[in-house]
Amino acid sequence: MRRSLSWPLLVLLALAGSCKPKTDVDPAKRVRPVSLKISVSGAFYDLSWEPIQIVCVTSPCPDVADVEAEEYEVQVASSELGAFRTYRVLDAGEKSIRIPAASAEEQLVARIVSKNKTAPPVNSNPVMASMAFVSQSAYYPGFGEFSTDVFGGDITSDGTKSTYSTQVQETPGTYVYPLYVSDLQNEQVVTTKLVNRLGGGATFSSDGKQLAYISRAENGIIIHDLATKTSRTLPVADATWIWSIAWSPDGKWLAYSTVSNDESRLWKIPTSGGAATALTPVLPIRESNYIRQSSLDWSPDGRFIAVSRARNDNSSDKWRATVSYYSPDGSGEVNFFETQPSWIDTQPSFSPDGNQLAFLSSRTDQLGATYTLWVRNLITGKVRQIKLLPGLNPSSDYAPRWVGNERLIFMAFVQNKKNYYSVFL
Known part of the structure; x- marks a missing residue:
């Protein structure tokens, strides 16, 4: 004989079933991500974050739920590409944490994972911080009285000559860009020639x-001999889109990049004259794998041309910009220094001995709006931040220049005023 369950027992079972936690994750919902900041205080890394409001830029707004995080998982790594590990899980009311440097080493990479049981977790952009000591920097006078209006300043590796351009308004709406060369003694300008x-x-x-410089008026690259004071033009297809030039160590070639609104490409041209040779295929901007508008540099041993290249690996959340090496023989990309998603490494510059690579990076800023100065040891592969005084913010418009192997010249803004500075490593 079958026995039926009593009514009270059925009620209890029904109530128990309704109280089970829901484990279904709705992929249409999105947990609100956070904006992460890291500051260094004594022997601690101080992390703080705030939720980012999702702003709808289309009409009608897509049907995507914006849900608050129920908890935050703090994940850390001790190197730029180290595996993340969970440091601590905090509830939604906690939006800061202090991490002793002793438990995170000299450098810290962190991200915050926002979690809600009804939606997939969302990572913040990773941010890198360093316990590096503050390097003493000083105003650099090698570009003369025009220093606040200078662009494209360059220095010989022995520090005895500088070259720079300025913008001069001759008549309303009409500008010229005079190019100067100066002889220096103890960084001070001794003579200047137009x-x-x-x-x-x-x-x-x-x-x-x-000297080599771009002339859009002559649609080419000008080579100027300082001893004879004579110039000659290397014609190119379209000088309008040339962004940067770099000499080969033996002086026989110039590498340059062209970056238009649609495509980018790397080239080389013989300084003795002749046609330019493409070193890369056309790299369309729309594919997010392209050579960026950044300075390039030729390694002192002649083996590599360093550029800043955007890459996304066919994934919108993996976009970043790396320093990439290309072969001057046209065989393509040789290697690149991988970064975390969203980081921009740009303006590469080899030291004269070829053992170090200076560059600027957005890795210390969640939104990528400010840049910091870094040097990579090319023998060990390790990076270190050249930490500057607060308020001295390097400009991403200028590649650091080496004077010897232990000193860098860089452009920076202080209270929105541009100038040039030097720093000993």
Whole structure:
């Protein structure tokens, strides 16, 4: 004989079933991500974050739920590409944490994972911080009285010559860009000579005897001999889109990048004259894998041309910009220094001995709006931050220049005023 369950027992079972926690995750919902900041205080890393409001830029607004996080998982790594590990889980009311440097080492990479049981977790952009000591920097006078209006300043590696351009308004709406070369003694300008009224940002050859600069008026690259004071033009297809020039160590070639609104490409051209050779295929901007508008540099041993390249690996959440090496023989990309998603590494510059690579990076800023100065040891692969005084913010418009192997010249803003500074490593 079958026995039926009593009514009270059925009620209890029904209530128990209704009280089970829901484990279904709705992929249409989105947990609100956070904006992470890291500051260094004594021997501690101080992390703080705030939820980012999701702003709808289309009409009608997509049907995506914006839910608050129920908890935050603090994940950390001790190197730029180290595996993240969970440091602590905090409830939604806690939006800061102090991490002793002793438990995170000299450098810390962190991200905050926002979690809600009804939606997939969302990572914040990773942020990197360093316990590096503050390096003493000083105003650099090698670009003379025009220093606040200078662009494209370059220095020979021995620090005895500088070249720079300025913008001068001749009549309303009409500008010229005179190019100068100065002889320096103890960083001070001794003599200054005008090279061209319609010059541009120039770069020295490795031996400091020649200049190369872009001339859109002549649709080419100008090579100027400092001893004979003579110039000649290397015609190119379209100088309008040339962004940066770099000399080969032997002075026989110039590498340059072209970056338009649609595509980018790397080239080289013989300084003796002749046609330019493409070193890369066309890299469309729309594919987010392209050479960026950044300075490039040729390694002192002649083996590599360093550029800043955007890459996304066909995934919108993996976009970043890396320093990439290309072969001057046209065989393509040789290597690149991987970064965390969203980081921008740009403006690469080799030290004269080829053992170090200076660059600027947005890795210390969640939103990528400010840049910091870094140096990579090319023998060990390790990076270190060249930490500057508070308020001294390097400009991403200028590649650091080396004077010897232990000193860098960089452009920075202090209270929104641009100037040039030097720092000993």
